[in-house]
Amino acid sequence: MIVRTRYAPSPTGDPTIGNIRTALFTWALARANGGTFLLRIEDTDRKRLVETSVQAIYDSLRWLGLEWDEGPGVDGIHAPYFQSQRLPLYEKTAETLIAKGRAYRCFCTAERLDRLRAEQAARKQPPGYDGLCRELEPEASLRRARAAPFVVRFKMNRDGVTVLDDLIRGPVTFENALQDDFVMLKSDGYPTYHLAVVVDDTEMEITHAVRGDEWISSAPKHLQLYEALGWTPTRFAHLPLILGPDKKKLSKRMGDTAILDYRDKGYLPEAMINFLAFLGWSLDDKTSLITIEELAERFSVERVVPNPAVFDIERLDFLNGHYIREMDETRWLTTVADWCDRRLPRSVRRPVDRGVISAVAPLLRERVKRLDQIAPLVEFLFGFEAPEHTAVELADRLAGDYALALAVVDAALLALDPVPEERWEREPIEAAVRGMEAAVSMKLGKFVSVLYVAEMGRGQGIPLFDSLAILGRERSLHRLRTARARLEHAG
RNA sequence: GGCGCGUUCGUCUAGAGGCCCAGGACGCCGCCCUUUCAAGGCGGAGAUCGGGGGUUCGAAUCCCCCACGCGCUACCA
Numbered sequence: 342m343i344v345r346t347r348y349a350p351s352p353t354g355d356p357t358i359g360n361i362r363t364a365l366f367t368w369a370l371a372r373a374n375g376g377t378f379l380l381r382i383e384d385t386d387r388k389r390l391v392e393t394s395v396q397a398i399y400d401s402l403r404w405l406g407l408e409w410d411e412g413p414g415v416d417g418i419h420a421p422y423f424q425s426q427r428l429p430l431y432e433k434t435a436e437t438l439i440a441k442g443r444a445y446r447c448f449c450t451a452e453r454l455d456r457l458r459a460e461q462a463a464r465k466q467p468p469g470y471d472g473l474c475r476e477l478e479p480e481a482s483l484r485r486a487r488a489a490p491f492v493v494r495f496k497m498n499r500d501g502v503t504v505l506d507d508l509i510r511g512p513v514t515f516e517n518a519l520q521d522d523f524v525m526l527k528s529d530g531y532p533t534y535h536l537a538v539v540v541d542d543t544e545m546e547i548t549h550a551v552r553g554d555e556w557i558s559s560a561p562k563h564l565q566l567y568e569a570l571g572w573t574p575t576r577f578a579h580l581p582l583i584l585g586p587d588k589k590k591l592s593k594r595m596g597d598t599a600i601l602d603y604r605d606k607g608y609l610p611e612a613m614i615n616f617l618a619f620l621g622w623s624l625d626d627k628t629s630l631i632t633i634e635e636l637a638e639r640f641s642v643e644r645v646v647p648n649p650a651v652f653d654i655e656r657l658d659f660l661n662g663h664y665i666r667e668m669d670e671t672r673w674l675t676t677v678a679d680w681c682d683r684r685l686p687r688s689v690r691r692p693v694d695r696g697v698i699s700a701v702a703p704l705l706r707e708r709v710k711r712l713d714q715i716a717p718l719v720e721f722l723f724g725f726e727a728p729e730h731t732a733v734e735l736a737d738r739l740a741g742d743y744a745l746a747l748a749v750v751d752a753a754l755l756a757l758d759p760v761p762e763e764r765w766e767r768e769p770i771e772a773a774v775r776g777m778e779a780a781v782s783m784k785l786g787k788f789v790s791v792l793y794v795a796e797m798g799r800g801q802g803i804p805l806f807d808s809l810a811i812l813g814r815e816r817s818l819h820r821l822r823t824a825r826a827r828l829e830h831a832g
Numbered sequence: 833g834g835c836g837c838g839u840u841c842g843u844c845u846a847g848a849g850g851c852c853c854a855g856g857a858c859g860c861c862g863c864c865c866u867u868u869c870a871a872g873g874c875g876g877a878g879a880u881c882g883g884g885g886g887u888u889c890g891a892a893u894c895c896c897c898c899a900c901g902c903g904c905u906a907c908c909a
Contacts, residue, residue, distance in 0.1 A: 349908080351908075351909070383909070385908090386908055388907095388908085389908070447907095454906085462833090467833075467835085468834095468905060490907095492907050510837075513836070513837080514836095516835075519834070519835060524907050525907095528907060533907070554837070554902090555903055555909095556909090558835070558903075560836095579837085581838080584902080588901070589901095619857090621845095623845055625846075626855060626856060627846080627855080628857090629858080646845075648839070649902070651843060653842095655859055656844065656858045656859080659858055662871085707872085708869065708871075738868090786867070789868055793867090793868055793869090801868040801869040803869085804869090805867055
């Protein structure tokens with residue numbers, strides 16, 4: 342079995358959720374069956390070609406661990422893997438088809454085609470090429486070809502039906518009378534998708550192809566091409582679409598953004614894989630967590646559902662949190678350090694203090710769903726001065742009572758000041774803060790938010806006692822004094 | 833408009849005639865735990881299986897009709 346995934350570098354951007362889900366299923370199909378996973382770059386649209394997005398497909402696939410067995414950088418017998426380097430193949434096939442009478446040169450201008458479409462629309466007729474150039478004499482066609490630009494159209498068989506035997510949906514029947522002669526070779530000599538996919542899948546000995554459902558209506562074109570050429574068609578699996586929350590095909594606007602954006606927002610590859618795997622596929626009635634290894638082993642195209650799935654980011658977030666908590670200690674430490682180096686304000690010296698990192702890392706684990714949430718949570722540990730906050734924020738959980746907040750800060754100062762530098766650790770700090778309950782006649786749970794704001798500039802965050810221990814005595818007390826000053830000012 | 837595909841809790845899905853007055857997961861709600869926030873534990877609400885006809889002793893599962901949604905309808909992929 343050889344399966345391929347394909348990618349067209351274009352300005353619409355880098356590989357998205359949809360693209361990568363197709364790649365994932367393709368990869369899994371290959372792995373589960375001991376097949377070859379091949380990557381092909383379909384750069385036939387010269388008008389929209391964007392070189393940089395070729396790199397993005399490599400990065401996207403590699404980030405997720407979807408290594409290709411053959412493709413760019415991994416030359417095999419089916420090279421080259423860029424369609425722009427395979428032009429003679431398409432041209433030769435087009436010539437063959439013309440010679441067989443199954444294709445013809447078309448000299449119609451874009452203007453005529455536009456007009457034709459407009460007329461058809463006005464008459465409420467289905468749009469389609471009217472076949473003007475279909476019956477041109479071979480001699481005349483050849484002669485005109487020397488002087489005028491032309492495209493090559495495939496002569497569709499208009500009788501009977503074409504049946505696609507889809508791996509997911511079973512037989513799908515298309516009325517041939519409704520088909521029209523599509524362009525297979527453009528006037529710039531590049532093939533359209535339809536020609537290229539058939540030629541390359543055959544040349545590359547692709548046995549199975551997974552693609553999005555938006556392609557299913559062009560399947561008869563491909564099937565007829567195979568037939569006209571006397572080639573055996575690739576088996577197709579048309580994946581259901583991924584829908585946005587608006588139930589429309591997932592758009593760039595609604596979350597079908599580049600997969601690498603998800604990486605940059607702090608999603609883990611294992612979460613992304615797990616998430617994508619269950620978008621249209623399931624293992625059984627119980628499993629909702631799966632690793633890439635298990636997917637590679639147990640994926641089966643028979644268990645892909647035919648109906649579209651709505652993209653639900655909350656599930657992705659849940660999975661990401663899950664895999665963050667699953668990480669081994671070393672990797673978590675490296676990850677936290679990395680995201681601190683990347684996301685902390687510029688004023689913080691790099692590399693960020695590794696001692697501080699290893700102290701906070703364990704506190705972060707179950708509080709973070711995305712890696713980009715790390716920096717805001719630990720930012721208060723860097724820099725001597727108190728974080729920006731106002732008296733309003735300090736007294737927020739105390740119903741805006743400045744005096745009460747002030748009493749809390751004073752009590753904290755009183756309780757913590759006696760803790761000496763050498764005993765400035767979690768337990769003594771905790772004992773001191775708990776001891777404040779009597780002094781302020783409030784439960785810890787009630788007044789603690791004042792201290793959160795004073796020390797870290799936010800009403801909630803990583804555990805307070807540990808935070809103070811990491812912050813150190815001098816900085817902790819200094820922040821309390823700053824808070825007191827602000828409260829006095831406000832009062 | 834035409835053609836195609838699809839329709840089970842809010843969402844992802846399990847389900848291929850009796851195991852289903854429908855199971856799991858996310859989310860939601862409540863309780864417990866608790867220094868905030870989380871995480872975790874326990875429990876709960878939530879789908880008359882799009883609607884209507886059949887077939888059958890019996891249908892989410894098979895057949896027919898309808899409705900709705902989406903996709904495609906380029907010298908883009």
